[in-house]
Every structure is written in structure tokens, then in C-alpha cells.
Amino acid sequence: MKRLDCKGLACPKPVILTKKELEAMDSGELEVVVDNETAKENVTKFAKSQGYSFEYTEKDGLYYIIIKKVQPKDAEECPVMDFDVISGDKRPVILIGSNVLGKGDDRLGSALMKSYIYALTESDVMPSTMIFINSGVKLTTEGSEVIDSLKTLESQGVEILSCGTCLDFYGLKEKLLIGSITNMYTIVEKMNNAPNTIKL
């Protein structure tokens, strides 16, 4: 069994080394030794996200994590993995919880939101998904003043999702102009699977 000594290494070194080591292996077991709980959490979380099974033991303040990499025999044995994890998608998810940006004057907030979404269209890094909740759904429905910017974003591969409960609450369900309707389970999933979620 291969052994990887990550004692004394600062975050995120242990995860990076584990990833490298596992990628180089065809199959088999890898023992990773770390000296703090955070590192143990990070390494096991990583193993889990990649569909590897693992177990760990703690001894004298050290954690011995054994990760098993199994070569899948057929498609059925291949664990269901999230697309974002496989592709190493680094794009953030943006959650827009209001039709205005920031707290304070709503006229200013509305202007800032337009400015923000426009600037996003010119950004090098695009979000994978934009989720609109509560009065945020006013931005994806009739009367929205940012629809052109959102269309630009959508054409560049950004997924636009509006909360169904919220559309219903504001009576906007029939007035959706862009993207699709989603529910809270999808919202939770999208955010939990994203490397980073930005809440506005």
C-alpha cells in the first residue's frame, strides 16, 4: 500500500497531494497521514466527492486515512458522480435573493443590480448557474430591465434558474422570460455542489 505523509503540511496541500497520488494510481489503496482534524476532513471529503471509499483511524493525534481506488468493472459499478466534480468545474454559483443590490435606497439598489449584471457579461469568469429567489425573480420575468444582459449570459452557457415558489408568490409564473423554473431541492444541490456560491 502506498503511503503519503502529509504531517505538518498546511491546507490545502494534503488534498492536492492526495489528488495527485490517486490520479497516478490505477487502483489500490493509499494511506494518507495527516496531523489535524481539518486536514482529515478535507481529505475524506475529497475522497467522497470522487466516489472513493475510505476509512480512517486516529492514533496519537495522527489520522491514518486509507482510501480505496477501485477500477470500475462496468458502468453499473461506476459511482454516480456529480458533473461539476468530474469536470473540475471551478465556476461559482450566484444566488440572487433580491431585485436590488445591497441594502439601502432601492432606486440605487436597482441601478447597482443592472450595473452588476452588465459587468458580469463582460467578466472572464462566468458563473455556472445563476439562481433567482424571492424578489430576485423580478429580474427574470416581464418588466425586467436586465433581460438583455441575462440573455447574453445564457448564450455564454450560464444556467438561469428561477425559484418556482417565488414566481408563484409574486404572480409571475406565466411571465418568465428566461431560463427555467426550479425548486428548493435543486437550489440546495446546485449550491452544495458548487466550489463557491456568491450570494447577492
Add this chain to the structure above:
Amino acid sequence: MDKYLLITFNSTNFAMQAESVLKELDIDGQIVPTPREITLSCGLSIRTSMENLEKVQNLIKLGKITNKSLYVFEGVGKDRAIKEI
């Protein structure tokens, strides 16, 4: 190809006011952040199509829009050309 007009302002309030003036007259105008090439401060500008140049200049003359400068943008990204008019 991508040619448009950008109106800049001395204050956020003037920008928001100009936005509502254009809206009332059904002239397209989009609030955008002021590009860094023009000012480093966080400011709001209005982007509109070239065809509205005369209308905008007229509104400025009439004092309906209080602006700082007027620019023509051509192209996108780093290679874009900016010309003040």
C-alpha cells in the same frame, strides 16, 4: 461592429435621473458600470445605441440630462476604441 454610445456623469443621482428621462421618452438606455479606462471610481454610466446620439445631445442641450462626458465605444475587450465627443 459593436459600436455604442456611453454617457458618463458626475454623480450617481444624475445617472439614475438620466435613466428615467430616457425611459420616459422610450429611448433605450442601459445602466452599466463606468469602464476602468475612463474612471477608477465606482460609477454608473448609461450605454445606448449610436442612433440615439442626436436625441441624447438634444436632451443634454435642453438640460434634461446632466452629464459629464459622451463617448463612442467601438469593439469589445481590450482592443476596443474609446473616443470622447
